[in-house]
Amino acid sequence: AAGVIQSPRHLIKEKRETATLKCYPIPRHDTVYWYQQGPGQDPQFLISFYEKMQSDKGSIPDRFSAQQFSDYHSELNMSSLELGDSALYFCASSRSRGDTQYFGPGTRLTVL
Amino acid sequence: AQRVTQPEKLLSVFKGAPVELKCNYSYSGSPELFWYVQYSRQRLQLLLRHISRESIKGFTADLNKGETSFHLKKPFAQEEDSAMYYCALKGGPGSGNTPLVFGKGTRLSVIA
Numbered sequence: 001a002a003g004v005i006q007s008p009r010h011l012i013k014e015k016r017e018t019a020t021l022k023c024y025p026i027p028r029h030d031t032v033y034w035y036q037q038g039p040g041q042d043p044q045f046l047i048s049f050y051e052k053m054q055s056d057k058g059s060i061p062d063r064f065s066a067q068q069f070s071d072y073h074s075e076l077n078m079s080s081l082e083l084g085d086s087a088l089y090f091c092a093s094s095r096s097r098g099d100t101q102y103f104g105p106g107t108r109l110t111v112l
Numbered sequence: 113a114q115r116v117t118q119p120e121k122l123l124s125v126f127k128g129a130p131v132e133l134k135c136n137y138s139y140s141g142s143p144e145l146f147w148y149v150q151y152s153r154q155r156l157q158l159l160l161r162h163i164s165r166e167s168i169k170g171f172t173a174d175l176n177k178g179e180t181s182f183h184l185k186k187p188f189a190q191e192e193d194s195a196m197y198y199c200a201l202k203g204g205p206g207s208g209n210t211p212l213v214f215g216k217g218t219r220l221s222v223i224a
Contacts, residue, residue, distance in 0.1 A: 033211055041200060043156065045211035056211055090156060092212075098203070100146070103156040103210060 004093050004104035008048055013081050021076040021107045025093030031055070032074040033092040033101055034066060043090060049074055050097050081111045100101045114139050114202050118215035125189050126223050127194040133184040133218045135173075135199030136158045145175055145182040146212070159197070160184070169193070189222045196220075 005074050025032050029075040031050045035043040036059075046059035049068035060066075063081075068074045080083060088108050092101040125131055131150035139144060147159040159168055162175040162182060170185040173184045182199060198217045 035212075042214040042216050045213070045214075048211055058211060092156075096208065100158060100161060102158060103148075105155040 001070075004091055004102055006089075006091050006104040006107050008107055009105065010108045010110075011036045012112065013110050015081060015083060017081050017111075019078045019081060019109060021078070021089055021091075021109070023076070023091030023093075023104060025072050025074070025096075026093075026102060029093035029095050029102075031094045031097055031099070032072070033077050033094075034074070034091040035092065035103075037088040037090060037106070037111055038084075039087070041087075046076070052056060055097070078109075083111050085109060086111045114143075114201060114213045116199050116213055116215035118197075118199055118218045120218045121216070122219045122221065124221045124223060127191055128188050131184075131186045131189045131193070131220065131222075133197050133199075133220065135182045135184065135215060137180050137182065137199075137201050138211075139180075139201060139203075141203060143203060145173070146200045146202075147171070147173055147182075147184050148198045148200055150198065150217075152195070156198065189220075191222050191224055194220055194222045 007022045033048040034046040037043040046060040048056045052068045064078050066076045088106045090106045091104045094101045117136045145162040148156045149159045171186045198214040199215040
């Protein structure tokens with residue numbers, strides 16, 4: 001069965017650069033969630049989208065923005081990167097609001 | 113406030129021994145509880161959800177509303193069970209598009 005796809009798998013950036021992470025949900029899933037997992041930490045919710053509209057907002061820095069497109073894929077844009085942004089960024093999708101979330105493999109971002 | 117507590121950071125057991133990973137939660141309404149497993153450097157995988165009342169890979173978990181617990185159990189641990197286990201909570205039906213709140217995780221190490 002198709003799973004959540006995230007691109008890229010690994011990304012290395014320097015401080016103050018920008019990064020864009022992409023997430024392709026499972027087909028027919030209309031809801032996307034972004035989570036950040038720092039080294040040795042539990043995943044922390046950043047932001048979610050339902051039917052291309054922002055649905056919920058967690059601990060997402062103002063330097064980050066995200067959107068969901070007409071094909072339901074989502075992009076997380078990160079600017080003015082800091083060393084503390086180094087983490088594993090997971091995307092999850094669900095069939096509808098409140099349904100079970102299925103996670104992608106994550107994008108490992110390293111900021112040097 | 114929503115909170116998930118996993119009191120054990122690390123649990124080491126011998127192969128064939130019973131396993132219990134503890135999870136307690138705090139939630140004002142009617143939550144949905146999940147267990148996710150993360151094998152080394154891999155994605156978060158859904159293991160169990162309390163509404164399904166199923167057994168996956170020999171694991172079971174029962175929601176105890178009186179004790180606000182959702183402990184994960186397996187009668188005979190296998191080496192391949194070694195992984196990071198996260199207990200997670202979200203609002204139940206009618207609460208909308210709520211994100212997951214994760215516990216800090218318990219690392220299970222099964223020793224041969």
